[in-house]
Amino acid sequence: MINVTCAIIFVDKKILVTQRGEDMKLPLKWEFPGGKVEENENEIECIKREIKEEINIEIDVFRRLSNSIYDYGTFKINLIPFLANYISGGIILAEHKDFKLLDKSELLDLDWAEADLPIVEEFLKLEL
Ligand SMILES: Nc1nc2c([nH]c(=O)n2[C@@H]2O[C@H](COP(=O)(O)OP(=O)(O)OP(=O)(O)O)[C@@H](O)[C@H]2O)c(=O)[nH]1
Numbered sequence: 351m352i353n354v355t356c357a358i359i360f361v362d363k364k365i366l367v368t369q370r371g372e373d374m375k376l377p378l379k380w381e382f383p384g385g386k387v388e389e390n391e392n393e394i395e396c397i398k399r400e401i402k403e404e405i406n407i408e409i410d411v412f413r414r415l416s417n418s419i420y421d422y423g424t425f426k427i428n429l430i431p432f433l434a435n436y437i438s439g440g441i442i443l444a445e446h447k448d449f450k451l452l453d454k455s456e457l458l459d460l461d462w463a464e465a466d467l468p469i470v471e472e473f474l475k476l477e478l
Contacts (some may be wrong), residue, residue, distance in 0.1 A: 351419070351426045355397040356384030356466070358473055359409055361436040363452035367393035367460065368405070368457070371447045376422075378447065380460040382431065397432050404446065415472050420465035429465045431473075 353448075359366040366395060368383045370376050385400035387394055401409050413433040419425055443449060452460075457470050 353393075353428045353430065354384060355385040355387060355400065355411060355430045355432065356382035356391050356469070357397050357401055357402070357411070357432050357434045358382050358415075359407075359434045359436055361451055364453065365457065366405070366436070366441075367450050367452060368443070368446040369448040369450075370463070371445065372470040374445070375425075376463050378461070381463045381466055385420050387430075393430055394432070396447075397434070401434075402439075404444050405439075405442070405449075406442040408437040409434040410437050415469060418465050418468045420440070427465055429469065431469045433473075433478075442467070472474070 367380050370379050370381060372378060383401055383404050384397055387396045397411060398409060401407060411432045411434045415431040415433065420430040441449060454474060462470060
């Protein structure tokens with residue numbers, strides 16, 4: 351099982367979501383940006399590093415949500431979500447095909463990576 355962090359990032363009340371590329375695993379699915387936890391880092395270090403590498407921004411992580419374990423058949427992931435606020439930097443996509451800044455009410459319209467669905471649902475129930 352691979353441990354993957356992801357971040358639900360608030361940018362001026364909107365939520366940043368990213369779309370995977372055609373050549374990536376789970377092509378064109380929408381996800382919260384993040385990536386695999388490396389051996390020498392903790393989960394918070396991981397999510398900050400991945401967001402800087404993938405999206406080019408700095409974030410302030412303020413809460414962790416429930417992890418989502420999902421078996422895609424060819425691989426199984428433990429997806430660890432964090433809530434974060436945008437701090438600085440311009441969004442530049444290093445790997446993703448697209449991004450959107452959405453209202454909470456628009457999140458369920460996307461074609462999500464399966465592992466993200468319980469996380470989206472928990473997030474929608476929060477009073478923030
Ligand atoms: N970053 C991220 N990955 C997710 C999410 N949901 C989800 O199922 N994943 C899966 O978690 C895995 C690890 O993410 P990653 O971005 O570091 O890895 P990758 O597959 O692009 O790289 P790889 O091809 O080198 O293994 C991916 O296979 C991705 O499909 C999510 O919300 N965020």
